[in-house]
Amino acid sequence: MSKILVTGATGHLGSGIINHLLEKGVNAADITALVRSEKGAEKLKEKGIETRIGSYEDASALTEAFKGIGTLMFVSSPDFDNTLRINQHANVVLAARNAGITRIVYTGIAFAETMNVAGLQYVHLATENMIKTTDIPYTFLRNGFYLENIFGNTLAAAVKSGVLVTAADNGKYNFALRDDLAIAAAVVLTESGHENKAYELVNSSLRTFEDYVTILSQLTGKSIKHESLSPEEAVSRLVKEGEIEPVASFNVYGLYLPIVQGQFSKESSALEQLIGRKPTSLEDALKQAIITQ
Numbered sequence: 001m002s003k004i005l006v007t008g009a010t011g012h013l014g015s016g017i018i019n020h021l022l023e024k025g026v027n028a029a030d031i032t033a034l035v036r037s038e039k040g041a042e043k044l045k046e047k048g049i050e051t052r053i054g055s056y057e058d059a060s061a062l063t064e065a066f067k068g069i070g071t072l073m074f075v076s077s078p079d080f081d082n083t084l085r086i087n088q089h090a091n092v093v094l095a096a097r098n099a100g101i102t103r104i105v106y107t108g109i110a111f112a113e114t115m116n117v118a119g120l121q122y123v124h125l126a127t128e129n130m131i132k133t134t135d136i137p138y139t140f141l142r143n144g145f146y147l148e149n150i151f152g153n154t155l156a157a158a159v160k161s162g163v164l165v166t167a168a169d170n171g172k173y174n175f176a177l178r179d180d181l182a183i184a185a186a187v188v189l190t191e192s193g194h195e196n197k198a199y200e201l202v203n204s205s206l207r208t209f210e211d212y213v214t215i216l217s218q219l220t221g222k223s224i225k226h227e228s229l230s231p232e233e234a235v236s237r238l239v240k241e242g243e244i245e246p247v248a249s250f251n252v253y254g255l256y257l258p259i260v261q262g263q264f265s266k267e268s269s270a271l272e273q274l275i276g277r278k279p280t281s282l283e284d285a286l287k288q289a290i291i292t293q
């Protein structure tokens, strides 16, 4: 097997992909992890994974890090500045070409052509198109939004106050558990037949925040209601409840309003097909999230 290099290897998705590759029987010696510093490398080294240092900001360090690698598992940058992000991604793609990478698996965004959320579609379409210019065989894992985006503080505040504040009305969302997306990546990386394909990886069951509070009430034994406010009211209520303003604004304008607009109600069974089972349900994901809170 040719070597696989995973970028974003210290992050949630990248580390999940590495764990699932190991579970699938890929030898640690065939996996390399890109890290930004030695500090992030320790846990990976303990698993027998070779680490190489490189930042998305530095095309020549990336070219050096990619030498001798067959498949690049390119996890997109988490930077909030979309213009900078395109620049970072261009460095990765250029380095892949210059280092002689033979396959690129890239984590984009689901339904990129018709999606319009926080300008993310521009970043991912630009990157996909740049990858296509290299003629390197690719697989685009167009990941849906993570279910984890609506857990964390959102979940804790709802359990504490008995009210889940959103601006999402009864809109539907197709969010998927991040670990299901990591499994899908490990499947694509270890199988043939995925060359030059794009997969829309979303949950095959659409859910609403009314479903969310019903499940949460059952799981906690507490009555939790959903209150959908205007965007301005929702931001101010979330901030009052302890959320920091940028996150409150992102939740309202980057999640809840796009939900109302139907941006997350598109359906695909690609995730289900890749992982060979139904994606983790909102019920099971909330159960796990409550335990780990």
Ligand SMILES: NC(=O)c1ccc[n+]([C@@H]2O[C@H](COP(=O)([O-])OP(=O)(O)OC[C@H]3O[C@@H](n4cnc5c(N)ncnc54)[C@H](OP(=O)(O)O)[C@@H]3O)[C@@H](O)[C@H]2O)c1
Binding pocket: 007, 008, 009, 010, 011, 012, 013, 014, 035, 036, 037, 040, 054, 055, 056, 057, 075, 076, 077, 078, 079, 088, 107, 143, 144, 145, 146, 149, 178
């Ligand atoms: N679908 C969604 O709902 C959703 C939500 C959030 C993000 N995303 C996207 O999906 C990606 C993976 O998600 P995640 O949850 O795994 O994110 P994460 O936990 O924040 O991990 C991001 C990874 O990227 C690395 N990184 C950051 N800046 C870098 C740079 N300049 N050069 C090289 N590596 C860099 C980080 O390394 P360090 O440990 O050194 O910081 C970390 O390993 C994100 O990066 C983002 O593009 C998707």
